[in-house]
Amino acid sequence: MTSPVPGTLPTESEGRVGKEWWRTAVIYQIYPRSFADATGNGIGDLPGITSHIGDLSDLGVDAIWLSPFQRSPQKDAGYDVSDYCDVDPLFGTLDDFDDMLAAAHERSIRIIVDLVPNHSSDQHIWFQQALAAAPGSAERARYMFRDGKGANGELPPNNWDSVFGGPAWTRIKEADGSDGQWYLHLFDSSQPDFDWTNEEVREEFRGILRFWLDRGVDGFRVDVAHGMIKADGLPDYTPDPEAGSMGGEEADVPYWGQDGVHDIYRDWHQVVAEYDGDRALCAEAWMPTPEKTALWVRPDEMHQAFNFAYLETDWNAAELRAVIDRSLAAYGAVGAPSTWVLSNHDVVRHASRLALTAENPQGAGIGPDSAGLPDPVVGLARARAATTLMLALPGSSYLYQGEELGLPEVIDIPGEARQDPTWFRTNGERYGRDGCRVPIPWTAEGGAYGFSESGESWLPQPAEFKTLARDQQLGDPSSTLSLYRTLLEQRRTHDLGAGSIEWLEGFGDNTVAFRNGDVTVIANTGSSAIDLPRGSVIASSGPVDAGELSGDTTVWIVVS
CATH class of the missing domain: 3.90.400.10 (Oligo-1,6-glucosidase; Domain 2)
Known part of the structure; x- marks a missing residue:
């Protein structure tokens, strides 16, 4: 086994199968260009992340996943990599990366880096x-x-x-x-697809994995993990327009989910296993069902896979109960944890998405002319309730930067300010993903709401960010930030990530109710209040009055 480099995080679970840290971790996604800008150029960077590691420790997360920061022409916000073993000067240097990793490890926070193996930049x-x-x-x-x-x-x-x-x-x-x-190029023309039937490509990526593992990273989130292998003969295919841009069709898609992709991850599993510390691989695999996604986390392949079936489920009790059951069964059948997620850099933020009243395929985004735009009050209530439900589920959970502040999707971005390739390649017919990537607010005053002292911001921030800034929510027990801190603290105290659920009946059709250990979780997805059992409320997404739970609210109770 390869020994960790100095500063690598030790772990009590090392070598204990079934007790690895990634099985129960809460992992916080950082989109580097939108997190914190230390240089004043309006683009977030690695020193900016380092300056806020203490805030993430205070929030209570176990690990950070960094979206791409490697050298890139930035035609697709870093998902077009020209050098996989260097930091783009836009974000800093390798020394800056090492400083950030050390600062995180000092606070017992692990670091997962993004890896983009389906394609490179055309400048590679x-x-x-x-x-x-x-x-x-x-x-x-x-x-x-x-x-x-x-x-x-x-x-x-x-x-x-x-x-x-x-x-x-x-x-x-x-x-x-x-x-x-x-x-x-399954993506932009500046992102040519590798041919993964070529052994030279496979060996190159083994070296890339080892480069970052040798620096002490704790794992990789693998971009487009259901891609890479294309069907023999490259047959014609017309996708289902309702399935979203990244997959999800029930049909056999010749460029998504091909069987040969699993051989790549069996190989990578062996590379990662050479290193101490339970290093992890997480798949971004947009497959139509939990059962199909679970194929990526069989014991000799990857360790986690994003549960997009859960992310795409409406705020509906019956649908939520069904996807939770299917997920726990599917992932459990292969010995893997379910990995829950509600928002990321590719989808409409769930503080807006859960209140949409029109279809919104993944990647399409929303803008001022979109149909079914959300009511922000309803959206935030449902988002808080959905997160309170999610963080009570056994397994690992991912959070997206800014959701702990209740940030909505930014809808009114002027066309001339948009930067997502989707906006340009569809001639403005699809807004794309800029709305969830707007730099986040740290302070009500100061440059770009504390994102950049210069006041520069690569995407414009809305005025409402002033009231949602982190410094405005600290110390306010009713704030979304306080809710997240409470949820993560109680989740750890009651070991919910390592638990199991027992469904509870008798609360009505619009309710998701279960027991995980000593915690009873009740989510009311309807509009009418429901009666609660007696007990101590240890967390609630909204007010609990006179023993009743209002609609669009979730509560955690230790029943007396």
Whole structure:
């Protein structure tokens, strides 16, 4: 076993199967460019994160997941990586990363870094070499280059569309200026897909894993973990428009969820197992059911997989009970924890999403002209209640920066300020993900609400952020920040992450009610108040008056 580098977090559970830290951890996602800016250029950075590690320790999280900070042209906010083993100067240096990791470990907070293996930036040295090389060369074999169809190769190899809109193929000019081959990019044209049937690609990523593990990271969140392998022959496919841009179709999609992807993670599992400290792999796999997603966390593959079926469930008691049951059964069947999540950098924040009254496919976003825009009061009440329910469930939970402040989706971003590739590739038909990525507020006064002393902010912040700033919520027992601190403290005190649930009946069809250990959890998704059992209320998403639980409220009770 490889010994951890100095400063690597020790763990009491090391080597104890079934007791690993990631099984019960609350993990806080940081979107670096929107968290805290230490340089004043309007873009968050690693020193900014380091300056707020104490605040995250105070919140009570167990780990931090960092969205990409590696070297990148930033055409897709860092998900277009040009060098996987360096920090983009926009965010700092490798020394800054080491300082941040050490500061986190000193406070018993682990660090998970994002890894983007489906594609690279078109500025990656490998792709530049591929463009300069000839068809059939070893350089081109690292990517998905194909000849076009038609008499002169003028048609793309198949009909696939990009996740961001438009075709998934771009034709290049060969070195002699002639029209040449096409390359696949499931995302932006600046993000060419690797060919994962190529052993050179696989070995390169083993080295990338070890580079960051040697620096002391505690795990990886793997971007597009259901991608990478494409069906033989690259058959035509027209996706279900209601399924969302990242997958979720029941049908066999030739570029999502192919069986061969699991061999990659079995290989990575062995690499991660070389290191002490229960290092973890978490899959971003947008599959249609918990049962299918659980295939990514079989004992010899990854350790966690985001439960997107749960994230996409409406605020409806029957649907919530069903997805919780299915999730616990599916993940439990392969010996893995369910990993709960309500918000991230790709979806409408749940303080807005849970009050939408129109369909909103993943990745589409919302803007001023969207149908079914949310009532912010209803949205916040449901978000607080949903989080209170989620954090009582056994397993691991992910939080997205700013949700502890009750931040809503920012809807009124001017078109000229938007930066998501989805906005541009669909000519403004889809707003994209900028609304959940707006820099978060730390203080009611000061530059950019404490995000940047200069007042600069790469996306405009709304005026309502003044009242939602962290310093305005500290010390207010009714604030969303106080609620999250209480939930995380009580979750740890009652060991809810390692527990199990027993469903409780008799509270009505609009109620989710269960017991986890000594804590009774009751969520009222309806509009009428319900009677509560006698006991001590240890956490509540809203007021509990005269023994009644109002609609859109969740409570934790230790029953007497």
